[in-house]
Amino acid sequence: VLLVTLFAAPVAYSFYLAFTNLQLAGARAVDYDFTGLDNVWQLVRDPNYWHSTKLTIVFLVASGIVGQTVLGMALALLMRRAAWGFGSLTGAVVVVAWVIPDVTAGMAWYALAQPGGTIGGFLGDDTTNYLSAAPLLMVCLANAWHGAAFSMLMFSAALRGLPQEVLEAADVDGASATRRLFSILLPMMKPAIITNLLLVTLLNLSAFTVIQVLTQGGPGDATTILPLYMYIVSFSIGNLGYGAMVGLALLLLGTLFASVFALSYLRNRERSSVHEKRAVA
Amino acid sequence: VLILAACSSILVAFGSAVGISAAAGTTSRADTEISLMYSQAGMAVSPAALDVWIKAVKKRFEATHPGATLKLIPTPGTDTDQQNKVKLSMRSASTSPDVAFITNSSLGDLQASGYLRPMTKYARSSDFWKKFPSSVKAIGTYKGNVYGISLGNNLQTLFYNKKLFRKAGIALPWQPKTWAQLLQTLKTLKAKLPGVAPLFLQFGEGPGLFGSVNQTFANLLVGSSTPYMVKPNTGKWVVDSRGLRESLGFYKQVFSQGLAQPASTMTGANAWAQVMIYLKDDKAAVTLGSNWHLPLWKLPGDTNWPNVGASSLGLAKIPKQKGGGYANLLGGWMSVVSVHASPARAKLAEDLITLMQRDSSLVQLAKACAFVPPTQTAASSRGFLSFLPPHGVFSSYMSFATAAPADPGFAGYGRGVLLATSAIANDPSLEIDDLIKTIRTETETAVGASGVTTMR
Numbered sequence: 001v002l003l004v005t006l007f008a009a010p011v012a013y014s015f016y017l018a019f020t021n022l023q024l025a026g027a028r029a030v031d032y033d034f035t036g037l038d039n040v041w042q043l044v045r046d047p048n049y050w051h052s053t054k055l056t057i058v059f060l061v062a063s064g065i066v067g068q069t070v071l072g073m074a075l076a077l078l079m080r081r082a083a084w085g086f087g088s089l090t091g092a093v094v095v096v097a098w099v100i101p102d103v104t105a106g107m108a109w110y111a112l113a114q115p116g117g118t119i120g121g122f123l124g125d126d127t128t129n130y131l132s133a134a135p136l137l138m139v140c141l142a143n144a145w146h147g148a149a150f151s152m153l154m155f156s157a158a159l160r161g162l163p164q165e166v167l168e169a170a171d172v173d174g175a176s177a178t179r180r181l182f183s184i185l186l187p188m189m190k191p192a193i194i195t196n197l198l199l200v201t202l203l204n205l206s207a208f209t210v211i212q213v214l215t216q217g218g219p220g221d222a223t224t225i226l227p228l229y230m231y232i233v234s235f236s237i238g239n240l241g242y243g244a245m246v247g248l249a250l251l252l253l254g255t256l257f258a259s260v261f262a263l264s265y266l267r268n269r270e271r272s273s274v275h276e277k278r279a280v281a
Numbered sequence: 282v283l284i285l286a287a288c289s290s291i292l293v294a295f296g297s298a299v300g301i302s303a304a305a306g307t308t309s310r311a312d313t314e315i316s317l318m319y320s321q322a323g324m325a326v327s328p329a330a331l332d333v334w335i336k337a338v339k340k341r342f343e344a345t346h347p348g349a350t351l352k353l354i355p356t357p358g359t360d361t362d363q364q365n366k367v368k369l370s371m372r373s374a375s376t377s378p379d380v381a382f383i384t385n386s387s388l389g390d391l392q393a394s395g396y397l398r399p400m401t402k403y404a405r406s407s408d409f410w411k412k413f414p415s416s417v418k419a420i421g422t423y424k425g426n427v428y429g430i431s432l433g434n435n436l437q438t439l440f441y442n443k444k445l446f447r448k449a450g451i452a453l454p455w456q457p458k459t460w461a462q463l464l465q466t467l468k469t470l471k472a473k474l475p476g477v478a479p480l481f482l483q484f485g486e487g488p489g490l491f492g493s494v495n496q497t498f499a500n501l502l503v504g505s506s507t508p509y510m511v512k513p514n515t516g517k518w519v520v521d522s523r524g525l526r527e528s529l530g531f532y533k534q535v536f537s538q539g540l541a542q543p544a545s546t547m548t549g550a551n552a553w554a555q556v557m558i559y560l561k562d563d564k565a566a567v568t569l570g571s572n573w574h575l576p577l578w579k580l581p582g583d584t585n586w587p588n589v590g591a592s593s594l595g596l597a598k599i600p601k602q603k604g605g606g607y608a609n610l611l612g613g614w615m616s617v618v619s620v621h622a623s624p625a626r627a628k629l630a631e632d633l634i635t636l637m638q639r640d641s642s643l644v645q646l647a648k649a650c651a652f653v654p655p656t657q658t659a660a661s662s663r664g665f666l667s668f669l670p671p672h673g674v675f676s677s678y679m680s681f682a683t684a685a686p687a688d689p690g691f692a693g694y695g696r697g698v699l700l701a702t703s704a705i706a707n708d709p710s711l712e713i714d715d716l717i718k719t720i721r722t723e724t725e726t727a728v729g730a731s732g733v734t735t736m737r
Contacts (some may be wrong), residue, residue, distance in 0.1 A: 025368040025390035026689045026728075047722060093525060115545075132545030132707075216486035220703040235365050236490075237693045237727045238390060 017244040024238035032241065039245035049246060051221060052229040056205075059140060059225050064204035067144030071150020072196070077181075079152075089154070098146050098149030106213025106218055109142035112188065113214075131215055135222045139211045146202060146210060151196050158192035159185075192240055198261040205254045226250045288330040300530040312625035315354040315633065318367055318378035323360030324614055326576050330649035338642065340697060342633055349629055351673060354378055360491060369397040374621040379621065380630045385612045386495065387418040388429050389689035398618040403631050409638035412656035416611045419684035429687075430634050433643065433652025434607050435491075435571045436678040437500045439463075439674035440556070440578075445566040446595070449473035458596045459604040460531060461506075467540040470566045480535055481559045484702040487552025490695040494572045495612045498698050501528040504601035504608025507736045509688040510694060511653020512721045515734060518694045520721040522736035527602055529716050531651035532702055544706045560594075569599065572675040573651035582596035596674045611682035643670075651678065681702035694720070 018039060022032040043049050075094055079087040097105070098116045113130040120126040130138050166188070170180050186193070208227045211217065217224035217232065224232065226246060234243025317335075322452070323330035339351045356363045364387045371391065383391065391397050404410045404427040413431065421429030439457075449470050456462040470479035483497045489697055502508060505524030512519050517635045519525065535541040542565060546555055557577035559565035568574075578594055598607035616637065618630045634640065640659040647654045648668050653675045654660045660676035685691075697720035704719065705711050724733050 023390075023394075024365065025371075025387070025394045025396070027393040029372070029390075029394035031367075042726075047718075047724070048726075129545035129548055132548045134546075173339075215548065219544065219707050220485070220488040220700055232696070233726060235725065236361065237696055238368070239693075239726055242726065245527060 014244050014247060015271040016067060017241055018248045019245075022241040022244075024235060024240050028237060028241075035241070039071050039242050041248060042145040043240060043245055046226075048221065048229065049249070052224050052226050053249070053253065055136065055223065056225040058136065059143070059206050059207070060201060062136075062198045063140035063143040063207075064147070067140060068147045068151050068204075069193070069196055071144055072153075073155050073193075075148065075152040076155035076159055077132075077185075079156060091156070094149045094152055096143055098147065100146075102146070102209035103213055105142065105146040106210045109138065109145070109210070110214055114139050126197055135215050135219060139214055139223050142210055142214060143204065143207055147200070150203070154192060154196045154199075155189065158189050162188055182281070191265065193263045194261055194268065198265075199256045200257065201254070201261070205257075207251065218275075226253070286737060296596075312623055313348050313349040313627050313629075314352055315352055315379040315622070315629045318356060318363075318370065319382040319635070320360055320363035320382060320701045321355045321357055323356075323358060323363045324382060325649045327649050331646075334413040334642075334645050334649050337645075338633070338637055342636055345636070346629065346632065351633065359489070359491065360384055367391070368394075371619055371621070377619045377621040379619055379622040379626050380618055382432060382614050383429070383617055384491070385429070385685050385687065386490065386691040386695070387422065388617070388687045389423055389691065390617070391617065392423050392428050392687075393689040394540040396620055397428045398620045398632075399426045399428060399624060399625055400430065400618060401425075403427075404430060407638070408634070409656055412658050412677045414657060414682075416679060416682045416684040417655045418510065420611060420687060421615050421724060424579055425686040429617050432616060433647050433650055433657035434611055434613035434679070435496060435573060436611055436653055436675045436682055437496055437569060437571050437599060438678070439561055439567055439599055440570050440574070441567045441595040441597060442563060442565070443476060443593055443595045445470070445474060445563060449566070450652065453588045453595065453597060454597070457600045459600050459603045459696055460501075463600055464540070465536065467535065467567065468538075471538075471540055474566065476486065477563065478559065478565040479540045479544045479567060481546075481556055481565040482510045482532065482706075483547065483553070483556060483569070484532070484544075484706045485547040485552065485699065486703070487547050489553075490548065490692070490699060491612070492553045493702060495610060498528060498532075498702055499610040499685070500569065500599050500608055501531055501602075501662055503610050504599060505550050506602060508608075508683065508735065511688045512734050512736060516615060516688050516722045516733040517732055518688070518690055518695075518728060519736050520697070520724050520733045521717050523737075525720070526713050528554075529705060531712050532705045533709055533711075533713065536706050541706070547703075547706070558647065566696060571673060572653050575669045575671055576651055594671065596671055598678070607678075608663070608683055609678050611679065611681040612684055612685040613655070614650070638679055647672075675702065689729035690724065690732055694724045696727075697723030 010021045019034055019036065020032050021028045021035045021038070024027045075090065079091055082090065094278060115129050115210070119130050120128055123131050167180070170184050206227055207225065208231065211223055211225065211228055215223045217228040227250065230246040230250065233246055234240050321328050321331065323623065335353060339353060341365060342351045343349060344548065356366045367381045367383055368391065370378060371394070417431045417434060421427055421431055441455060443453060446455060446727065449472065449727050451469060457466060466700040467479035483492045485493055499510065502524055505527045506521070507522040507524035509519050509522065509524065511517065514659065536544070542559060546552070554577055556568045556570040557574045560568050560580055592636060592690070599609060616634050618627055622630055640656060640662060641664070642662045643656060643659040644662055646652065647659070647665055653672065654665055659665060660679065666673045700723065701716035701719045705716055721733060
């Protein structure tokens, strides 16, 4: 009953709203109609939707898949090698970045990116406002920084679960660090990497607050990824029906990414079971 | 499954947000209690002063109506947050406030929803209505009926830094008569004052729809050769016109010729304040701003407003493109009464509005919000003029100001203009045709293709 009340019913209602002309306020706020595929055609012809979809994919890949995953993996590997105290301290700092509220993370990066901020100081140019000069890069970096701890924790757990004898054998055989990483560690961690990618995609597809605080989707529409576009259409422009359709399109995009990762996971599992059968034989 | 669940969570939130209020039923409330929903931070420059004002209103209302109660519902956040809360709350009788403060740009949407109780008879028989200039009456009127009673207005001006003008050798007082004269002055300022932005023009998400569109762009549009956001007698939004192109062309000209501030200044939530900060810090010579920007004009050590105003800050009317008068778009905040209010509560609501419309009350509110009071008597009163002396100039603008349209759909049109002006400011090489397409797309998202028109 709880599942139906709290999950299925609102989803089904949103699905229905996506095919209506419901407005936040206006002539269709109360007397709205089922409009069939009108919102679908509008979506297909809407240049802003396609622009936001492109931005969402770039954001997902740059910030989630590459940024958070690579950063998380690098941190997990470095912490494994670091002295106990230093590793724990680094881990704690990264986790703090994860647990602070989204609004605080956004405010911190807002300050960093201002003229005279830390980023400008680091790059030797304290006159540039980086939220204006490179807005998408800034929101990707902020989001990757904010969420990297999640991947780090996942990879740290996966690294601890690896058979130590295999890694020690590689050491004894004199394998280089690069060879150990790409030929032993990463292949053995493939299930964890795929699961991480799936979860990171999940988290990033609903990213909203950090970007809203940093740029409000701007300058112009330079950082208006789909969750922000959905909000703008629904609550700034007031077209709730079409906003729900944008949400539905976001769901489809998520499903597309999920399918890719799920297929990859299943293929990897099949290969593993074939190897195991061969080994037994 | 996880991805589906995560994405669905957005839809769950969406469905819940829209559905809960839509599904709510009607509940009866005591006819002796009325509620008032108002914006805390979105409306006032001094939320503390607004708090004092509203508590005084409550006290006086309850004292003059024994047995009646005024329930205050303050809403935090921006003016947009407040408008959305009003729109969602008014969907059902059980959540609707009896009285709400809204901006003029929400009036059409709320009226078209059927949420507002007409107040035509009440307004026309009241004393305060007779003291409203026609533009103030117009912003609360839609299709001949009065739905909103203005609480305070915003008008615009060209602020200029007299010190910088003297330095550039420009004669004071300065008053351009056409856009060409304005541009000529900006070119002179650029030549004489390197490092100073000749003009500061708001755009983008920071100042939002009010700052970027109503209080900046629209003041050019209403002075252009087709001065319409909505085509007269049609209710359709004008998404392409000579005037729209002229106004966008003005942006293109000032940003491409280095006559305006760097585009990066408008990034961030406090961008709205830059209008005055740039001017008083001698980083901009002219800014297009509103009456509510005035309290931000404070130089270190300044204690005496009249002297500061006289020596440093100049105000000039916004010229029309080809002269022949001046342009200004009048907007502001107003009281509306919900259709869900019972007749007895509607009567109390009107009594509350009458109480708030006393000149002394309007002046107090104007001080808290840096408004121009809606009645001519309050706008010219000593109590108001002595607060911030240049306010008297804004009061005089009401006589020629154009009322902002009360038609539904402003959010879409405004979003289009906001994106278009932000785009041209960041990339002045863009073509006007592309900006026009943006305005059309966004407006159609709000009102559909049948709700737009062109005036070429």
